[in-house]
Amino acid sequence: MFINSLKFLLRFGNSSTITEEVSQTGIIVLGDNSTISASDSGYLMQNDQYLFGDGLSSNGYNTSITDEYTLGFWLYPVSPGIAIDPVTGNLLSIEMPVIAFVDGSSAEHSIIEITEHTKTSGNNSLRVSERGGYSADSEEYEPGKWHHFWITRNSTELKIFVDAIENTLQDEVGTISEKVTEGLESFLYTYVNHSLDGYGTAIAKNGSIIDDIFLLNVMNSSQSDIQRVINDGVLYMIDTIYTDTNVVKSDIYMEDPETITVNSMIDDLSYIFVGRNDGKILRGSPLFWETRRSFSDDEEYVSGGIPESLKGKDENDNDTGFLKLSQNTIRL
Amino acid sequence: MATLKLYLTSLEPDLNQTVYSQSIGGYVSNSLVYPETTLSSTVGLYDVNLSLATPSSGSWSEWQGIEYINIGSELIKIPSFVNGSIVVSQRAYNGIYNVHLSGDVVRAAASKELLNDVFNDSHKQYRCVAIKNVSTNSSDPSQEQIAYDLEVFIKQNSRNVNSDIQIALEKPSSEYISGVSTSWSTSSVVDTSLIAAYEDDYFKDAYLQITNGAASGQGKIVASFDRATGAFTFYNTFSEDYNYDIVPTYEVLPSPAQRIKTGTISPNVGSDNVTHFFKPDEFTTLTFFEQASVFNVSNLSPNDVMYVWIERTIEKGSEKFLDNDFVLNLRYKVVE
Numbered sequence: 001m002f003i004n005s006l007k008f009l010l011r012f013g014n015s016s017t018i019t020e021e022v023s024q025t026g027i028i029v030l031g032d033n034s035t036i037s038a039s040d041s042g043y044l045m046q047n048d049q050y051l052f053g054d055g056l057s058s059n060g061y062n063t064s065i066t067d068e069y070t071l072g073f074w075l076y077p078v079s080p081g082i083a084i085d086p087v088t089g090n091l092l093s094i095e096m097p098v099i100a101f102v103d104g105s106s107a108e109h110s111i112i113e114i115t116e117h118t119k120t121s122g123n124n125s126l127r128v129s130e131r132g133g134y135s136a137d138s139e140e141y142e143p144g145k146w147h148h149f150w151i152t153r154n155s156t157e158l159k160i161f162v163d164a165i166e167n168t169l170q171d172e173v174g175t176i177s178e179k180v181t182e183g184l185e186s187f188l189y190t191y192v193n194h195s196l197d198g199y200g201t202a203i204a205k206n207g208s209i210i211d212d213i214f215l216l217n218v219m220n221s222s223q224s225d226i227q228r229v230i231n232d233g234v235l236y237m238i239d240t241i242y243t244d245t246n247v248v249k250s251d252i253y254m255e256d257p258e259t260i261t262v263n264s265m266i267d268d269l270s271y272i273f274v275g276r277n278d279g280k281i282l283r284g285s286p287l288f289w290e291t292r293r294s295f296s297d298d299e300e301y302v303s304g305g306i307p308e309s310l311k312g313k314d315e316n317d318n319d320t321g322f323l324k325l326s327q328n329t330i331r332l
Numbered sequence: 333m334a335t336l337k338l339y340l341t342s343l344e345p346d347l348n349q350t351v352y353s354q355s356i357g358g359y360v361s362n363s364l365v366y367p368e369t370t371l372s373s374t375v376g377l378y379d380v381n382l383s384l385a386t387p388s389s390g391s392w393s394e395w396q397g398i399e400y401i402n403i404g405s406e407l408i409k410i411p412s413f414v415n416g417s418i419v420v421s422q423r424a425y426n427g428i429y430n431v432h433l434s435g436d437v438v439r440a441a442a443s444k445e446l447l448n449d450v451f452n453d454s455h456k457q458y459r460c461v462a463i464k465n466v467s468t469n470s471s472d473p474s475q476e477q478i479a480y481d482l483e484v485f486i487k488q489n490s491r492n493v494n495s496d497i498q499i500a501l502e503k504p505s506s507e508y509i510s511g512v513s514t515s516w517s518t519s520s521v522v523d524t525s526l527i528a529a530y531e532d533d534y535f536k537d538a539y540l541q542i543t544n545g546a547a548s549g550q551g552k553i554v555a556s557f558d559r560a561t562g563a564f565t566f567y568n569t570f571s572e573d574y575n576y577d578i579v580p581t582y583e584v585l586p587s588p589a590q591r592i593k594t595g596t597i598s599p600n601v602g603s604d605n606v607t608h609f610f611k612p613d614e615f616t617t618l619t620f621f622e623q624a625s626v627f628n629v630s631n632l633s634p635n636d637v638m639y640v641w642i643e644r645t646i647e648k649g650s651e652k653f654l655d656n657d658f659v660l661n662l663r664y665k666v667v668e
Contacts, residue, residue: 014630038354056434060634116478142378145378146377146429147377148377162376162377163377163378163431164374164376164377164431165374165376165379170428223374224433226431227431227432227433230377230430230431231404231405231430231431244665244666244667245663245664245665245666246333246334246479246663246664246665246666247661247662247663248336248662248663249404249405249487249659249660249661249662250338250365250402250439250490250659250660250661250662251402251406251407251426251439251441251657251658251659251660252365252401252441252446252447252657252658252659252660253402253407253441253442253445253656253657254445254446254447254448254656282450
């Protein structure tokens with residue numbers, strides 16, 4: 001069962017249908033292309049489509065958001081580069097939509113809008129814009145690798161965590177309003193990869209992969225919760241089956257030697273006994289050691305230690321890696 | 333919240349296991365699978381600067397020469413290690429990126445320590461490690477210290493396609509208890525409060541340790557337990573030097589796992605006490621279900637243990653044995 005504060009959850013899989021899991025309602029694919037490209041890795045945003053969700057009975061998702069929320073998602077961003085102003089010739093950052101929550105009125109007021117912006121450095125930044133006119137950017141991050149974004153706010157401040165590190169807010173505009181949905185209902189519609197401002201020279205569709213989008217109606221800046229979502233998965237924070245669990249992890253590492261040094265060997269016709277320079281005595285069947293090949297392969301071939309006449313060959317005269325019996329003895 | 337750690341096993345109780353490949357069952361040793369310390373600062377997904385707290389031993393000597401460290405599920409390649417300030421060579425060496433918080437456990441994953449290159453004719457080798465609840469109640473008695481419904485699974489199997497890991501769980505036949513003796517001698521400890529509480533020989537082969545007085549820290553292996561009298565009798569006697577007039581407190585550690593003669597012999601699996609070998613994943617975990625007739629082995633109270641047998645199989649014809657590691661995850665509920 002989901003925690004009470006969870007109001008929206010969108011996880012992608014191999015299915016051609018997408019369901020928002022809190023309301024159990026479908027997400028609609030709109031645009032010129034109705035075929036989605038989604039897998040367990042996430043949803044690949046397309047140039048000719050976007051996603052729209054209108055909640056239960058098309059009345060929007062009942063978010064119950066007033067002054068707090070937490071929005072998180074994984075993003076594998078791309079950078080289409082920098083645009084050039086056709087009039088001035090100046091370089092322009094390209095804006096790409098990510099996700100937007102809008103109210104259900106015909107005016108479709110944008111309540112929370114998340115966009116990406118390209119930078120001359122080749123990196124991107126994420127912008128959080130709210131209805132009251134307030135916006136703030138994350139620090140720059142590198143495209144071409146997975147990043148986790150965690151955005152949370154209350155009535156006085158907004159925080160952006162990228163890959164679990166709290167960013168210093170960049171380019172803040174306006175003052176954060178006390179309430180997110182001031183004067184509007186908290187039943188919200190959702191768009192993914194759809195710009196409410198239209199498209200132009202410096203606004204383009206996003207080509208990133210997005211996954212595990214969740215929305216809480218409370219502020220949460222718990223480092224341990226962020227860690228659980230990133231390391232273990234979003235269910236470990238929102239599903240009560242997992243929220244009361246702890247996971248202890250341990251990587252057990254071993255690296256076998258690539259070469260061993262043998263200083264003695266005897267064959268009793270059943271087994272081969274090998275004495276190693278580190279004092280270990282190994283026993284193996286002839287087949288086992290022939291197929292291990294680890295001490296009879298490249299080096300001795302190169303140095304000429306194994307005569308060509310002893311190499312096993314298949315019908316195409318290719319080296320089998322096995323030693324060839326010669327006069328009923330194995331000469332090692 | 334309970335704290336669980338992995339320990340090597342040893343032939344005798346209360347020993348440091350210095351030969352890691354001899355962790356083939358028996359008692360819980362005093363040696364962790366790997367030396368460990370903690371992070372001093374939070375590490376984001378792609379950060380390469382790590383700050384490590386000085387180990388509790390006060391020295392980095394055990395860490396010299398290591399090539400990899402393990403935090404969470406992530407294996408990190410590091411340059412020649414000198415002290416607690418590291419610029420890593422490669423994050424996510426095993427392909428798993430994790431976020432790490434200040435205070436998270438960092439382990440020195442020393443190469444060729446536990447599993448080695450000696451296999452049997454079926455190309456298998458076996459090791460046994462112990463999961464121990466090392467929580468103590470002293471600092472915050474109100475805090476939950478029991479790991480409920482312990483589950484074990486392999487988060488990541490070997491990255492070498494010619495190497496395969498399976499695990500089995502073995503439960504100790506008796507759990508940890510502590511108490512106050514009503515009388516004791518060189519060869520036995522009696523606790524009349526245990527009369528009729530356990531079956532005869534319930535604690536056979538477990539390690540009993542005195543926790544107060546001149547004999548504090550001294551322990552003996554239990555040869556028999558008498559249900560009628562509450563008496564523990566030992567294989568070997570305590571020294572005559574101890575003062576037998578005091579009222580000793582004692583603890584009995586969980587009974588040992590089976591011990592195999594060499595790491596190339598399979599333990600006995602598929603019994604009431606030992607599961608078969610499996611490759612459990614996050615969704616199909618390995619656990620013991622609660623059984624009414626015995627203590628709830630899936631709930632690890634402080635000092636309780638569970639043993640994990642590791643079976644490693646290599647394929648015939650493997651030319652190289654690189655990228656060998658696996659991630660063992662222990663999942664438990666923090667509330668009942």
